[in-house]
Amino acid sequence: MLNDSVEKTSTAEIARIIKTLKSKKSAGFDSVSNFIVKKFPPSYIECLANCFNTWLNECHYPDDWKIAKIITLNKLKSGIPKCEQTRPISLLATHSKLFEKVLLLRIRHWAETDRLVPPEQSGFRPRGLLRTRVLSIYQEVKNNMAANIPTLALYVDYQQAYGRV
Structure with a gap:
């Protein structure tokens, strides 16, 4: 796949991906939630498409998007939990999730086309x-x-x- 060029993304594709996001208000370290991303104007989505295409072309993934905000959740209904009664979750930047979905679509297409998945x-x-x-x-x-x-x-x-x- 190194010699193959990666298909560019479009504003329409990114807009479709944004529509599939749940309207949650929880956010990663950048404090941008899915709820906010769903409010982005078309001009911002166009800017995202340009950035994503540049990074796809350069095989680059922004370092800041690799940082997760970790929150510990209580498994119990109430009370102060013991350590084994909690579970951590990692919240990534929503922009990272969008780019990951663009990458996933391309990887799936490549794997299916080359019959890599049985x-x-x-x-x-x-x-x-x-x-x-x-x-x-x-x-x-x-x-x-x-x-x-x-x-x-x-x-x-x-x-x-x-x-x-």
């Missing part, structure tokens, strides 16, 4: 549901049992993985 994969794809994978695993086990073929399965429980990282 048809069996549900993750990474839009509308790739876990239920689809569970049903296909169930069907494979059922077919193997009918044919008296052993089936190897590996189960991993990630329920509390984040707290132990």
Whole structure:
């Protein structure tokens, strides 16, 4: 992909991405929320498109957008939580989220066009549901049992993985 040129973005594409954002008022370190971004005038979106196109061309990602504002949330309904009863979330700059979505669209297109993602994969794809994978695993086990073929399965429980990282 290094020799391929990356498709430029447009004001229309950025406007579509902005419309998909939830109108939340929480903001990253830059204090700009999705709610504010949805109020941007067309001239600002045009400026964003110019910046995004420059960075796409230069393979550049602004360093300031790599900084997250971390907030600790209480898992309990009330009371003062113990350390294990909290979970941190990272709030990135909304501009960063917009640029990431532009990049994601290009990476998805590249991966699908070059057939890098196997048809069996549900993750990474839009509308790739876990239920689809569970049903296909169930069907494979059922077919193997009918044919008296052993089936190897590996189960991993990630329920509390984040707290132990």
